Amino acid sequence: MLMxxxxxxQLEKYVGKEVLISGWCHDVRLLGGINFILLxxxxxxxxxxxxxxxxxxxILDLVEKIHQEDVLVIKGKVVRSKVAKAAVEVVPxxxxxVSKAEVPLPLDPRNVTPANLDTRLEWKFxxxxxxxxxxxxxxxxAIEMAMRKFWIKNGFIEIHSPKLMGSPSETGAELFSVPxxxxxxxxxxxPQFYKQMAMAAGFEKVFEIGQVFRANPSETTRHDTEFTxxxxxxxxxxxxxxxxxxxxxxxxxVLKSIKKNFGSEIKENFGVxxxxxxxxxxxxxxxxxxxxxxxxxxxxxxFSDLDSEGEKMLCKYVLENKKHEFVFIKDFPWRVxxxxxxxxxxxxxxxxxxxxxxxxxxxxxxAQREHRYNVLVEQAKEKGIKLDNIKFYLDFFKYGCPPHxxxxxxxxxFLMQLLxxxxxxxxxxxxxxxxxxFP
Amino acid sequence: MLMxxxxxxQLEKYVGKEVLISGWCHDVRLLGGINFILLxxxxxxxxxxxxxxxxxxxILDLVEKIHQEDVLVIKGKVVRSKVAKAAVEVVPxxxxxVSKAEVPLPLDPRNVTPANLDTRLEWKFxxxxxxxxxxxxxxxxAIEMAMRKFWIKNGFIEIHSPKLMGSPSETGAELFSVPxxxxxxxxxxxPQFYKQMAMAAGFEKVFEIGQVFRANPSETTRHDTEFTxxxxxxxxxxxxxxxxxxxxxxxxxVLKSIKKNFGSEIKENFGVxxxxxxxxxxxxxxxxxxxxxxxxxxxxxxFSDLDSEGEKMLCKYVLENKKHEFVFIKDFPWRVxxxxxxxxxxxxxxxxxxxxxxxxxxxxxxAQREHRYNVLVEQAKEKGIKLDNIKFYLDFFKYGCPPHxxxxxxxxxFLMQLLxxxxxxxxxxxxxxxxxxFP
Numbered sequence: 028m029l030m031x032x033x034x035x036x037q038l039e040k041y042v043g044k045e046v047l048i049s050g051w052c053h054d055v056r057l058l059g060g061i062n063f064i065l066l067x068x069x070x071x072x073x074x075x076x077x078x079x080x081x082x083x084x085x086i087l088d089l090v091e092k093i094h095q096e097d098v099l100v101i102k103g104k105v106v107r108s109k110v111a112k113a114a115v116e117v118v119p120x121x122x123x124x125v126s127k128a129e130v131p132l133p134l135d136p137r138n139v140t141p142a143n144l145d146t147r148l149e150w151k152f153x154x155x156x157x158x159x160x161x162x163x164x165x166x167x168x169a170i171e172m173a174m175r176k177f178w179i180k181n182g183f184i185e186i187h188s189p190k191l192m193g194s195p196s197e198t199g200a201e202l203f204s205v206p207x208x209x210x211x212x213x214x215x216x217x218p219q220f221y222k223q224m225a226m227a228a229g230f231e232k233v234f235e236i237g238q239v240f241r242a243n244p245s246e247t248t249r250h251d252t253e254f255t256x257x258x259x260x261x262x263x264x265x266x267x268x269x270x271x272x273x274x275x276x277x278x279x280x281v282l283k284s285i286k287k288n289f290g291s292e293i294k295e296n297f298g299v300x301x302x303x304x305x306x307x308x309x310x311x312x313x314x315x316x317x318x319x320x321x322x323x324x325x326x327x328x329x330f331s332d333l334d335s336e337g338e339k340m341l342c343k344y345v346l347e348n349k350k351h352e353f354v355f356i357k358d359f360p361w362r363v364x365x366x367x368x369x370x371x372x373x374x375x376x377x378x379x380x381x382x383x384x385x386x387x388x389x390x391x392x393x394a395q396r397e398h399r400y401n402v403l404v405e406q407a408k409e410k411g412i413k414l415d416n417i418k419f420y421l422d423f424f425k426y427g428c429p430p431h432x433x434x435x436x437x438x439x440x441f442l443m444q445l446l447x448x449x450x451x452x453x454x455x456x457x458x459x460x461x462x463x464x465f466p
Numbered sequence: 467m468l469m470x471x472x473x474x475x476q477l478e479k480y481v482g483k484e485v486l487i488s489g490w491c492h493d494v495r496l497l498g499g500i501n502f503i504l505l506x507x508x509x510x511x512x513x514x515x516x517x518x519x520x521x522x523x524x525i526l527d528l529v530e531k532i533h534q535e536d537v538l539v540i541k542g543k544v545v546r547s548k549v550a551k552a553a554v555e556v557v558p559x560x561x562x563x564v565s566k567a568e569v570p571l572p573l574d575p576r577n578v579t580p581a582n583l584d585t586r587l588e589w590k591f592x593x594x595x596x597x598x599x600x601x602x603x604x605x606x607x608a609i610e611m612a613m614r615k616f617w618i619k620n621g622f623i624e625i626h627s628p629k630l631m632g633s634p635s636e637t638g639a640e641l642f643s644v645p646x647x648x649x650x651x652x653x654x655x656x657p658q659f660y661k662q663m664a665m666a667a668g669f670e671k672v673f674e675i676g677q678v679f680r681a682n683p684s685e686t687t688r689h690d691t692e693f694t695x696x697x698x699x700x701x702x703x704x705x706x707x708x709x710x711x712x713x714x715x716x717x718x719x720v721l722k723s724i725k726k727n728f729g730s731e732i733k734e735n736f737g738v739x740x741x742x743x744x745x746x747x748x749x750x751x752x753x754x755x756x757x758x759x760x761x762x763x764x765x766x767x768x769f770s771d772l773d774s775e776g777e778k779m780l781c782k783y784v785l786e787n788k789k790h791e792f793v794f795i796k797d798f799p800w801r802v803x804x805x806x807x808x809x810x811x812x813x814x815x816x817x818x819x820x821x822x823x824x825x826x827x828x829x830x831x832x833a834q835r836e837h838r839y840n841v842l843v844e845q846a847k848e849k850g851i852k853l854d855n856i857k858f859y860l861d862f863f864k865y866g867c868p869p870h871x872x873x874x875x876x877x878x879x880f881l882m883q884l885l886x887x888x889x890x891x892x893x894x895x896x897x898x899x900x901x902x903x904f905p
Binding site for chain 2: 029032049050051052067068069096097098125126127129132133139151152153154158160161164165167168171172173179182183185186187188189190191193194203204205206207208210212216221224225226227228229230231232237238240242244252253255263275297302398399420422423425426427429430438455456457459460462464465466
């Protein structure tokens with residue numbers, strides 16, 4: 028390929044010129060006198076026109092043999108379309124079939140007859156070929172870049188904490204174990220203990236974006252057995268309020284950047300208006316949340332205290348009354364939070380903790396952590412945790428540790444809410460659940 | 467804390483003013499008439515001066531009780547030092563002990579008497595408190611940010627591939643297995659198959675930075691059982707040469723950015739001069755590498771074909787003769803490369819593959835991949851791989867796949883070579899090996 032390949036989205040700049048384009052045959056339309064190939068690359072779709080009267084024999088023969096999803100390299104001239112003046116087409120002088128697609132396809136990426144989710148997940152690499160699918164991951168890339176930029180501007184350090192742990196990171200429930208040279212290792216359910224290790228090490232502010240694992244035996248639209256967790260932790264806070272203040276500035280920055288760079292594409296492809304949230308986000312205590320929703324408290328696996336119906340009701344209320352898509356719920360009862368959350372000074376039945384809900388779904392759990400060794404040990408005992416199992420963690424607080432807090436944030440949940448999907452699997456590259464280990 | 471806390475590195479700007487600083491007591495020197503506390507935060511160390519004649523009683527009493535590694539908040543006035551005019555000191559009006567350190571410390575972060583590596587790894591969170599340790603992770607953060615910036619500028623998409631796999635990702639050796647709802651899952655040894663899935667899905671250019679796992683039963687200075695792998699893959703290449711061309715531009719960009727932002731700190735703390743490498747990097751074939759070094763080929767676990775002594779010899783030769791720290795070895799024999807590496811058209815005993823060595827160590831393995839379904843199946847058979855095990859992977863190539871290639875890059879190996887360390891554990895946040903699962 029001596030010529031420089033261009034993307035289909037760049038054709039407009041090359042009217043009257045020879046170009047090289049390449050990608051998948053999105054569709055082929057053989058109309059006799061005039062044939063069309065739609066060529067798809069990661070930036071869009073180009074129309075390639077093969078007229079019977081003016082095309083060389085070898086191209087006409089080839090076009091008849093081309094199937095949907097064959098991979099092609101096409102050399103040709105860019106011309107204005109006679110039908111729609113605004114559009115451009117490519118008149119090929121050479122077509123090369125680089126890779127043939129087997130017939131029939133197990134899934135049609137043109138999405139003409141939408142397939143069921145199971146089939147789409149089984150053939151995920153074909154499902155991802157849909158232009159709006161690739162867009163999801165472009166947006167995901169931009170989201171993480173914006174997050175990192177904001178963190179780094181604010182002096183944060185990136186860590187990669189180990190996913191193989193010597194003892195469970197959280198409760199011991201929903202844990203994957205791994206035979207490890209005659210011992211047992213456990214897959215990290217969160218980087219919680221290691222973010223706190225960084226605080227004890229004097230890193231002061233850290234973030235991590237990485238995979239975590241939960242042996243969740245149920246199949247909901249919101250849970251995977253493996254997912255990408257976005258985590259941060261910061262020292263020298265006065266309370267969980269400082270963590271919430273950081274999170275709302277950070278999220279506002281991220282959504283501003285996404286609106287600027289992808290706002291119109293998101294509107295066009297997913298029908299969702301990106302709104303840059305105003306600061307401060309509304310805050311309610313857990314108690315107020317119960318009063319507003321009339322929902323009774325429930326105990327759930329992720330230490331939340333509203334069920335998913337309650338989360339939706341609260342967000343609806345806040346949107347109507349405060350005109351805000353986000354809402355912090357704070358001061359969760361001690362009995363539904365993990366042992367390392369700090370208790371409120373003036374009411375030890377409650378914790379310096381919070382969740383953040385967006386459009387009816389919890390996307391964050393955060394808190395100030397208990398950094399005082401003796402208090403932490405008491406709280407662990409109170410929750411019935413075997414101290415031996417967490418000795419390495421308790422040690423972090425024995426040799427001087429500043430006050431600190433942070434949050435965990437679900438990457439796919441955020442993407443799902445941003446783009447209006449109903450299932451995290453729609454925005455996960457290769458989802459994992461109880462039944463699914465392939466592809 | 468009503469006053470805004472500042473870092474110790476900012477004191478110079480506050481001479482004559484009241485400030486609030488906080489961190490660890492790095493050292494305390496009680497000299498009778500005049501006492502000093504060295505306060506350490508993530509940006510540096512400040513000298514706090516407590517004179518007997520001018521200090522309030524409660525501060526004098528407190529200073530006597532302060533131990534190394536206690537966590538302190540200090541309010542005081544910034545003054546010029548009488549001894550060294552260039553230096554500034556803080557004269558405290560208030561000292562608060564936020565967190566006491568147990569005595570004795572298991573490890574001294576002042577590094578006065580260097581401890582052995584085992585002790586340092588056992589008490590990693592204290593070892594990380596050394597100012598030069600935190601610097602390693604600041605540099606690591608900047609390296610990854612520079613990498614991502616270059617990728618994103620070049621249209622790459624970030625992916626998070628699953629680490630739980632239904633079948634082994636590579637050879638089946640050194641594999642961790644995980645009981646998974648009555649089945650067996652395997653921990654990913656690399657994102658190889660999933661980067662290629664992204665190519666089959668039309669993403670065209672992807673990168674991933676994430677944890678990978680190898681059940682390596684040996685203890686070398688270069689191998690962990692879990693490490694951070696930096697990976698990229700790109701479509702529409704003509705050969706492995708295109709991948710090498712991308713990698714050298716990318717690395718040159720990264721090292722330029724690191725030299726600019728951390729060059730003098732790296733020189734000062736680690737005694738290493740950062741050199742921005744000239745493009746193109748030198749290239750030798752595997753055959754030439756053998757001729758230059760006189761080393762006989764060996765087969766090693768990571769498909770390299772020079773032993774570590776040979777790698778050092780070759781780099782020494784290239785540095786002396788080509789004045790370059792980097793060297794690509796290319797065209798590795800087919801028998802030492804994995805089944806998915808493409809063979810050379812004109813010599814099928816060799817592959818379109820490469821390694822990149824830096825200062826005597828392999829930091830990259832890359833190749834053009836075989837994207838032709840039938841050829842790939844034949845190559846898998848030739849290597850004795852059970853096709854059933856990799857069916858999901860082979861499917862990626864059945865429905866149209868463009869030519870593509872990429873590389874894997876060791877994050878800690880790069881940091882180790884950049885800073886002149888001799889062991890990856892020195893630059894890993896919480897290393898994992900056969901013996902080590904804590905902290």
